Amino acid sequence: MQTVSEIDNLSPGGGSLMMAWQLKGKRVLLVGGGEVGASRIGHLLGADAHITLLCPERGLFSATKDYIAKYPQRITYFDRRFTGPAELHKMDLVLTAIDNPVASRDIADLCRQAKIPVNTADVPELCDFYFGAHIRDGPLQIMISSNGNGPRISALIKEKVQASLGGSEGLAISKIGQLRAELKQRVPEIGGPVGRKRMRWMSKICNDWPMIDFTLLDDAMIQKILDEGWEKDRVPTFEEVCEKPKPSVVETTSSGPTEGVVRKANLFGSNLLIPVANFVAGAVFMVAVMLARQR
Template identity: 45%
Template sequence: MSTNFPEIQGGGSLILAWQIKGKEVLVVGGGEVAAGRIVNLLNADAKVTVVCPRDGLNEEVAYRVDQGQVKHVDRMFLPLDLEPEKNVAMILTAIDDPDASTRIWKYCKRLKVPANIADVPSECDFYFGSVHRDGPLQIMVSTNGNGPRMAAAIRRQIGEMLPKGTGDSIQKVGQLRRKLRKIAPGKSTRDISKRMGWMSEVCDKWSTEEFNNIDDADMEDLVQYYESGIVPSFEEIRLGQRGDVVWEFDGSFGWM
């Protein structure tokens, strides 16, 4: 029997992309930590409610309240904030009161509401990592609570290593996938596998810069190759399929 399988490394977290769009999220507290959490949540299109006395809001959180970006409950947290009819999907606490935070965490456990208690890993159902963001691209670095500052440094290093325009190229890949699904809408396992395989070959063959340079006409030309299973190069699409291209020869080779 083969034993060539991945080695198990315990002690990690299951890193997921949590789809929180349109869901209710409660943030308890209004200081600097809460402000950072709110940015992450709004970037994920969550519906955010901040529970904190008005005089406890820092400048950034107060701005988001005043701009209507988040709802505001002007008082301390109460159990009624997690009543079932409010459909709270998760709660984040960022307050300077460990006892109150623990009480909120225990209440969340009884109600089975996922919670993140700032700076108390043992009372967190999930963690926030250091995230590099470039359009649709998100890369999270997590140290599982051991070294947040190091996570931030590593995240910056990763961001600097990525080719310029990576986010834009990923955006183009998404557009290409949608065009492909229009001409090949099959939903069987075989259809899905074929689409994924062809797209994988395109992504392996084309560079970030080439994806950045393609337009809608290029994409339309490219997806026409799908049924044949062929993956043309960028040059074949841009030059070989355009009737408006003027070919110039420098005399370095002759006609056979």
């Protein structure tokens, strides 16, 4: 059998295994509380980790201080540097964000001996995993990695991706999750023909309804979808489950969706609105030109 290093040059490859790591109830050691450290804290809090932070106080970035003050029960802070292998006791993950390459390497080596995954900021060869540009909207998370070709590029792609989102996807996903949970309460079977039917029905409503429609669901409407849809083995229309008149406001582009004002105009479908506006502007412009010429 060949060694792993002998087979590395074969195609395809060159990428990473992208994953969403679960940190609920897990302990993370963060060494360094500067600007990079502060950004790590934000991501760790977002993943429900318990953070142990080691950093001399004079090295704390302002946002790090704010996090420590705001989340005293989530962040255990020690005003000192990393002291040795005992720091790794019971840790599930380790991130370093310090300017000292020698200390970084020592910590990474200890982590590898202890079989604890480690990310060492600025030292790719000492990383079990990398971070990338990140978008979060409630339950929706998107990560963009350029596989080491520079953070600026990932940030540029992130801008493109962000622009492609309407800003209400997170809310829509929450509501779909709620619908799914209610359905599972009605039909709790795991797997089997019922489980598969449930999965197919959920897929069908996700495909049939514009995502933005889900943002308008309330508890009563969710029950009505299940009564009129699941129980009758069909997908009801939005109109069937909503008794209020539909708001006809164009989807906002703000990053935080607001309930009730996010449904796309129905007349055209939102993708047509801007072209139509331009068409009308062109027509109005030409009328103005011709009227001006007639004077």
